[in-house]
Amino acid sequence: MEFGKLEREIRIDAAPEIVFDVVSRPEHIKMWWSDDASFEPAPGAVGELVWGDRAGVEPITVVNVDPPRKFAFRWIASDGQLADANNSLLVTFKLEPSGDGTILRMTESGWREKGWEAAVLEEAFRDHERGWDMFLPRLQSYAPSAVVHASGATK
Numbered sequence: 698m699e700f701g702k703l704e705r706e707i708r709i710d711a712a713p714e715i716v717f718d719v720v721s722r723p724e725h726i727k728m729w730w731s732d733d734a735s736f737e738p739a740p741g742a743v744g745e746l747v748w749g750d751r752a753g754v755e756p757i758t759v760v761n762v763d764p765p766r767k768f769a770f771r772w773i774a775s776d777g778q779l780a781d782a783n784n785s786l787l788v789t790f791k792l793e794p795s796g797d798g799t800i801l802r803m804t805e806s807g808w809r810e811k812g813w814e815a816a817v818l819e820e821a822f823r824d825h826e827r828g829w830d831m832f833l834p835r836l837q838s839y840a841p842s843a844v845v846h847a848s849g850a851t852k
Contacts (some may be wrong), residue, residue, distance in 0.1 A: 700822040703805040705829050711840040713792045716799045717765035719840045720790045729835040736770075738762055743779065746772070756780065760787065767791050773811075773821075783810060786825075801836075803829065 709716050719725040723734035726746070736744020742759040758780040761769040769789040771780035778784055786807040793800045808822060 700808050700818050703825055705803045705833055707801050707833055707837050708798055709801055709837050709840045710798045713765040713794050713799045715843050716792050716801060716840050719843050721768040729839040730832045765792055
């Protein structure tokens with residue numbers, strides 16, 4: 698198997714504007730993915746995703762914000778380094794209207810660029826496959842309950 702790109706596609710029973718907020722805003726991310734999140738959804742913003750009682754903290758760098766079509770960030774950089782194209786994985790959420798819902802296409806790329814030995818690469822890839830297979834259904838369940846307010850922000 699080639700470990701170059703991890704891809705998933707799901708249909709969500711919510712409008713693209715809602716799904717965009719759910720994948721790009723910390724207050725929503727912590728409802729379906731990490732235990733906590735802090736970052737501004739703006740290109741170049743640096744923040745973090747937190748699992749457990751800060752047992753797992755992963756810095757992220759926001760790369761692309763194109764509401765309600767695309768949100769991308771880099772993560773899993775080498776220790777102590779800011780995530781960039783040469784040292785991290787790129788997660789991209791692309792959203793497409795589908796009837797009264799949204800098709801979400803998630804891609805995680807940059808695996809080969811990490812420079813990991815084959816066994817480490819395969820284990821990390823498989824770990825992320827298991828993770829996305831667990832968390833994307835949570836996103837799929839959570840998004841329809843997110844409420845859009847007059848300001849356009851969701852709660």
